[in-house]
Amino acid sequence: MPVLLSRLAAIFVAACLLFTSQVLTTxxxxxxxxxxxxxxxxxxxxxxxxxxxxxxxxxxxxxxxxxxxxxxxxxxxxxxxxxxxxxxxxxxxxxxxxxxxxxxxxxxxxxxxxxxxxxxxxxxxxxxxxxxxxxxxxxxxxxxxxxxxxxxxxxxxxxxxxxxxxxxxxxxxxxxxxxxxxxxxxxxxxxxxxxxxxxxxxxxxxxxxxxxxxxxxxxxxxxxxxxxxxxxxxxxxxxxxxxxxxxxxxxxxxxxxxxxxxxxxxxxxxxxxxxxxxxxxxxxxxxxxxxxxxxxxxxxxxxxxxxxxxxxxxxxxxxxxxxxxxxxxxxxxxxxxxWPNTAANRLQSYNFQDRYVRHTNFDVRIDQNVSTSQDSQFRLRTGLAGSGTVSFESVNFPGYFLRQNNFDFQLAYNDGTTQFAQDATFRQVAGLADATWSSFQSYNHPDRYIRHYSYQLRLDPITNATGRSDATFGVRR
Missing domain, CATH: 2.115.10 (Tachylectin-2; Chain A)
Structure with missing residues (x-):
């Protein structure tokens, strides 16, 4: 009987050691x-x-x-x-x-x-x-x-x-x-x-x-x-x-x-x-x-x-x-x-379709030949000022967003203020020049839209056909 108990105890200890090893390993x-x-x-x-x-x-x-x-x-x-x-x-x-x-x-x-x-x-x-x-x-x-x-x-x-x-x-x-x-x-x-x-x-x-x-x-x-x-x-x-x-x-x-x-x-x-x-x-x-x-x-x-x-x-x-x-x-x-796995996108100009929105030295414009540049890549985040809106965060300068300041656009670091959130938030709507494209209406200046003028990005009222074309963009991978 003592021999049997000894063998059973040995088996039990071995099983415990095996179990412990398996738990530790995985x-x-x-x-x-x-x-x-x-x-x-x-x-x-x-x-x-x-x-x-x-x-x-x-x-x-x-x-x-x-x-x-x-x-x-x-x-x-x-x-x-x-x-x-x-x-x-x-x-x-x-x-x-x-x-x-x-x-x-x-x-x-x-x-x-x-x-x-x-x-x-x-x-x-x-x-x-x-x-x-x-x-x-x-x-x-x-x-x-x-x-x-x-x-x-x-x-x-x-x-x-x-x-x-x-x-x-x-x-x-x-x-x-x-x-x-x-x-x-x-x-x-x-x-x-x-x-x-x-x-x-x-x-x-x-x-x-x-x-x-x-x-x-x-x-x-x-x-x-x-x-x-x-x-x-x-x-x-x-x-x-x-x-x-x-x-x-x-x-x-x-x-x-x-x-x-x-x-x-x-x-x-x-x-x-x-x-x-x-x-x-x-x-x-x-x-x-x-x-x-x-x-x-x-x-x-x-x-x-x-x-x-x-x-x-x-x-x-x-x-x-x-x-x-x-x-x-x-x-x-x-x-x-x-930090969800939001895709990186580019914003293509409607009326200059070889040009895309990009930042350079923190200024924002539309440029050609940017297909290999991360300066033209943005993640469309849930708007900083509220749901149902979008904000554009730079891929290669995370924490920096497209922000209008006195209706001119800059790539700026989010300082966490309410003013920044409003200036960097937009409503994505049907394209003003083509409903299959997109336009972006300002959150805190709803009478104005993102548009380019002389290739520079601005926030302007849109009053004519040229403005509607300038304010229309394609969201592209």
Whole structure:
């Protein structure tokens, strides 16, 4: 009898282990009513790919590109390119920030330039709802670091011990005769002003470190309140009970065949409703984009499991170093409403059918030869001033809309005011010159329509046949 019980117990334990492994390897998809996850990231090199993109997932493993795979925010400051974003939520959920590297490789700056004489600034956006964002601004974080030559891969975490954020990033600087990337930190409450930067992580000898991200773990999981993963020649795991305290080296992921020469950009995500985590790693060495490794204990290198390629899907765009946020239901609703996969369209002139509406230096006109230019592409959004209307958002300058100002048109950044919303909102009606085309009546000046005059876009009353033709457009893909 004892032998039989022993065998039954062994079978039961094996079954439990198998079940646990299967759950860890393939977490169940979230129920339809559960909020999902938001990833902010960039997609590659060049001035278009080094901007801000968003993706959404219901289960944390299968991702869908938002905004039709197009950028959602564009940097118009500094190098005019951004990489390595972090998405920060205030403890009370009333504010959000995106902080990113001010860097545009292949559009005016090389990797060598950016390491030895790069931007010392970060790019910062601010929001109160995750849907409407401020214009970007620069935050100088490395200018006060002796011989500081750049500022890369920013991250931030709320520190309850000091009631502010610990903002940390990599800077290439000379210290004790050694020039390399180290992690520095400063404290901030608003991502506008910071304390004097301090050295945070310095690896021995000439070993540099660029990417690191910290996660807070709940009580009862592992032996540490905080765990950080860093790209420093390995994917090194460290634990601490204080963000600015002593950190203990826990090991690395070489045991599952992942080293810093293969992957970088560690990005944490906790699965909703369970003590399971994904550590996403960017397969930069093979240009493979992100892959997840799963664990039930972030502090234990032996608990991580690689995933079969068919168990996750990263969506249509390549995901490069970013940040994942667990959404509330209200946040998810706002985000999905703001960036649906609306098609990009062009507005073709009725009486000059080789010309299309386009912006150039933020002025708006109709031009020829724009079929390959994103300057002539717009997303017809639900009108900023109300349903049943439309607003025209630029594809390559998201957040910028066609707006009339004193009846002249500009491409302008949405400042969130009622006046802007009204000036950028129109009623799409049957074409004044041809009912199979479209005309666009002003929301706040209903006696006026969008029309071109000497190829410039204007808002005018329409009183004759020429005006009706000038005010008629075709909405084209």
């Amino acid at each position: 977490p169940q998809r979230a129920a339809a009513a559960d909020p999902g996850y938001l990833m902010v990231h960039f997609t590659g090199e060049g001035s278009t790919n080094q901007q801000m993109y968003l993706s959404h997932s219901t289960d944390g493993l299968h991702w869908n590109d938002l905004n039709g795979g197009g950028m959602v925010l564009r940097s118009t400051v500094g190098t005019r390119g951004v990489r390595d974003p972090a998405l920060v939520r205030s403890p009370d959920g009333s504010k959000y920030w995106i902080i990113a590297t001010d860097l545009c490789i292949g559009c005016g700056q090389s990797w060598g330039d950016s390491q030895t004489n790069g931007s010392r600034n970060l790019v910062v956006w601010e929001s109160t709802d995750l849907a409407t964002w401020s214009a970007p601004r620069l935050l100088n974080v490395a200018g006060a670091i002796p011989d500081g030559r750049n500022a890369w891969a920013p991250e931030a975490i709320w520190n309850p011990a000091t009631n502010d954020y610990v903002l940390y990033w990599a800077t290439n600087a000379t210290l004790n005769g050694v020039l390399k990337h180290r992690i520095y930190y400063a404290r901030t409450t608003d991502f506008r002003t910071i304390t004097t930067p301090q050295l945070y992580i310095d690896r021995p000898g000439t070993q540099g470190i660029i990417d690191t991200q910290i996660i807070e773990t709940p009580s009862g999981v592992g032996n540490y309140r905080y765990v950080r993963a860093s790209g420093d020649g390995q994917i090194t795991l460290e634990g601490s009970n204080s963000i600015l305290g002593t950190w203990t080296n826990l090991g690395n992921l070489s045991g599952i065949g992942l080293t810093g020469s293969q992957v970088e950009g560690p990005m944490w995500m906790k699965f909703n409703g369970s003590n399971k985590w994904a550590l996403y790693l960017d397969q930069y060495a093979t240009s493979g984009g992100y892959m997840p490794v799963l664990t039930t204990d972030p502090s234990n290198p032996g608990a991580y499991q690689r995933q079969a390629s068919g168990s996750y899907n990263m969506g249509g765009t390549k995901k490069r170093h970013g940040w994942i946020m667990n959404l509330t239901a209200a946040e998810e609703s706002r985000v999905l409403a703001r």
